[in-house]
Amino acid sequence: MDAPDLPLRSAHCCISFWVIVVASLALVNSLYAVDIGYRDFSYGLSGTSVPSGEKPESKLWWNDGYWWGSLYNDASRTYHIYRLDTASQSWVDTGTVLDNRPSSKADCLWDNVNQKLYVASHVFTTNGVPLPTSPSQWGRLYRLSYNPISHSYTLDSGFPVNVTRGKSETLVVDKDSTGKLWVTYVESQQVMVNRSVNGDQVWGDPFVLPVQKSETVNVTTDDISGLIAFGGSKIGLMWSNQLTSKMYFAVHLDGDADTIWQAEETALPGPNGTENSDDHINLKSLNSDRSGRVFAAIKTSLTSSSAPLVMLLARDLSQQWSSYVFGRVKEHHTRPIVLLDEDHARIFMFATAPESGGAIYYKTTDTNNISFPLGLGSPFIKTSADLRVNNPTSTRQNLNRSTGLVVLATDQDSRIYLHNTIDLSGKPAITSFTPTCAPSGTVVTITGIQFTGATAVSFNGKAATTFTVDSYTQIRATVPTGATTGKISVTTGLGTGVSQNSFAIPATPVVTSFSPTSGPVGTVVTITGNNFTCITSVAFNGTVSTFTVDSGTQIHATVPTGATTGRISVTNGAGTGASAPDFTVTP
The missing domain is CATH 2.120.10.10 (Neuraminidase)
Known part of the structure; x- marks a missing residue:
């Protein structure tokens, strides 16, 4: 079960709607994840x-x-x-x-x-x-x-x-x-x-x-x-x-x-x-x-x-x-x-x-x-x-x-x-979609119900020019050029269903600082910057590390074995951002 499509209303009014709700957003590791x-x-x-x-x-x-x-x-x-x-x-x-x-x-x-x-x-x-x-x-x-x-x-x-x-x-x-x-x-x-x-x-x-x-x-x-x-x-x-x-x-x-x-x-x-x-x-x-x-x-x-x-x-x-x-x-x-x-x-x-x-x-x-x-x-x-x-x-x-x-x-x-x-x-109900974060041109699988006869799919209001209704419960749509982060909608003759969660369009990461500025293998480094969504990798001078995305502006990464002194880079589907100064790997 997964995301809702309509604003919540009192059950007492007896007006039905498909609602599968997401209570909160969390960024965990490389995922733009939702509860x-x-x-x-x-x-x-x-x-x-x-x-x-x-x-x-x-x-x-x-x-x-x-x-x-x-x-x-x-x-x-x-x-x-x-x-x-x-x-x-x-x-x-x-x-x-x-x-x-x-x-x-x-x-x-x-x-x-x-x-x-x-x-x-x-x-x-x-x-x-x-x-x-x-x-x-x-x-x-x-x-x-x-x-x-x-x-x-x-x-x-x-x-x-x-x-x-x-x-x-x-x-x-x-x-x-x-x-x-x-x-x-x-x-x-x-x-x-x-x-x-x-x-x-x-x-x-x-x-x-x-x-x-x-x-x-x-x-x-x-x-x-x-x-x-x-x-x-x-x-x-x-x-x-x-x-x-x-x-x-x-x-x-x-x-x-x-x-x-x-x-x-x-x-x-x-x-x-x-x-x-x-x-x-x-x-x-x-x-x-x-x-x-x-x-x-x-x-x-x-x-x-x-x-x-x-x-x-x-x-x-x-x-x-x-x-x-x-x-x-x-x-x-x-x-x-x-x-x-x-x-x-x-x-x-x-x-x-x-x-x-x-x-x-x-x-x-x-x-x-x-x-x-x-x-x-x-x-x-x-x-x-x-x-x-x-x-x-x-x-x-x-x-x-x-x-x-x-x-x-x-x-x-x-x-x-x-x-x-x-x-x-x-009405259409969007219960989930995967991936949850990707650049334009990515094919997104949308899951839910009442998709038969869908006439439109949009990403934050931007119409997808290409989509396929696979079944009553699944649509595949290509993220259109110019789409921005926001909710996905599906429209049929019975109405429009909107996801509760936003689909994220990544922007190229920007690394503004990190702390500490030096340390041996195993050091946990706090990286600060912007656009830390849909992160796929963090590297120390080209050597990939393990990391946790704390928010859109902060990442914790561990200096990996084999790392050498050099820039810290952060990558997502939109590109790679690197620090200006080097991180110094000490013995």
């Missing part, structure tokens, strides 16, 4: 290190023209409801308390028909076990009502209620067409379900998912499950099984007895596939498909460099499963989520790379012609200050022109929330 996304607030040290997890769960929802979320408040050691102020791209604490257990995580479900918010919250553990004598550790269901006048949520009387009997790695909730609520989780190495039996407050006893082949629901402690309401009258439940190396899916028909489920289906591997399952599941279904197309972002446990690692599984209207590669082992994606834009028939998938945490990347494809491009994808949340960004999360809802798209993530080292947004109005 991508918004850096939010610290969630501190009192709670879990990754409050935006876990994989099948959703922390966000859209309601009444706003994006809302369950985010951890370190000062109170509780989860609160926050509202995203899109004008400032900041999360506003509403003060409404959700779970008061710092080690808990949750799945949020907004019921727009009944104007109810459901939050299924559980104390996190990597080994789900029953705790019959410790109800304070059980999974809970919170239900809240929304007041559209005050734009606030209130916990309903009688809630929360207990829905499990222990801790779990994940807990997912959804509601079927009869109004019955369902949850699923893994406990004691078995796939568990529970359901409401009299309104939302009264729940039955949890039970093992009743499928024809009972061995399929006997899993490892590392396996998880998720569920989704689909097709207008069904609940689907997917689970990983690393003992059988498969992903399974079972269907409950609304109105059937709670313990009557259809025969389990093998979602992964396919009939001719060899993929092994891993414990990564995130589910969506198209509301427009009343018979029920279901999509699952999953991860395999394959290890060969070219083998599929992250995939999208799709269940068609004839109950057949297909698989599509999002990323291969060599890309090191993990923790994928899937979102559906129904207005534009687009699928978005987001995933972390590398697996230990780093940045959030995304790819998009046509819902009816699924095919993901090769490689990492476009960066969506990436900053120089947060090096282990991970656990992307969003909403259980499908998206449209009014909602736009928001993804939230966290960094377990810096303990910071981060997010980014996409406007789904249909």
Whole structure:
């Protein structure tokens, strides 16, 4: 994910636009680099290190023209409801308390028909076990009502209620067409379900998912499950099984007895596939498909460099499963989520790379012609200050022109929330471009969305005379003569999208001074001057050194081995600038 195209506006006005925002600019080494996304607030040290997890769960929802979320408040050691102020791209604490257990995580479900918010919250553990004598550790269901006048949520009387009997790695909730609520989780190495039996407050006893082949629901402690309401009258439940190396899916028909489920289906591997399952599941279904197309972002446990690692599984209207590669082992994606834009028939998938945490990347494809491009994808949340960004999360809802798209993530080292947004109005959206700094005549690859039919590309208002629309998501344009540093724009019949970040046109570097003026190999020299953008090399009398660009006017460079007394030179795409006096290399 990458840069925005329109000025930010309040989400409450319900005017959509593609916005992928860059929070700050940084010059690092030879790059004209940008941070991508918004850096939010610290969630501190009192709670879990990754409050935006876990994989099948959703922390966000859209309601009444706003994006809302369950985010951890370190000062109170509780989860609160926050509202995203899109004008400032900041999360506003509403003060409404959700779970008061710092080690808990949750799945949020907004019921727009009944104007109810459901939050299924559980104390996190990597080994789900029953705790019959410790109800304070059980999974809970919170239900809240929304007041559209005050734009606030209130916990309903009688809630929360207990829905499990222990801790779990994940807990997912959804509601079927009869109004019955369902949850699923893994406990004691078995796939568990529970359901409401009299309104939302009264729940039955949890039970093992009743499928024809009972061995399929006997899993490892590392396996998880998720569920989704689909097709207008069904609940689907997917689970990983690393003992059988498969992903399974079972269907409950609304109105059937709670313990009557259809025969389990093998979602992964396919009939001719060899993929092994891993414990990564995130589910969506198209509301427009009343018979029920279901999509699952999953991860395999394959290890060969070219083998599929992250995939999208799709269940068609004839109950057949297909698989599509999002990323291969060599890309090191993990923790994928899937979102559906129904207005534009687009699928978005987001995933972390590398697996230990780093940045959030995304790819998009046509819902009816699924095919993901090769490689990492476009960066969506990436900053120089947060090096282990991970656990992307969003909403259980499908998206449209009014909602736009928001993804939230966290960094377990810096303990910071981060997010980014996409406007789904249909105008072109520039999410990134590469290179980010280059002279006239350079071909720049522009990435984004809604590029089909582009009629113009400009660099800071200067029209590119040569550009090629490669696809819905990519344009290649040549930087025109006379272009200056500024934003890139793409125009179609639906409007113009503008990058949030500026494309830099380099000027020849000018070296005005340096300090110290002499020193041995290994000395760090501060070089002062101008036009220190897009720097490709720094040399001491022709011997190339290592360097860091601190700003457009300052570079730190280390005197390299083999350097001799002479001028210091700084080079970028526009040319080379050299110091007037020599730097003296001493023994």
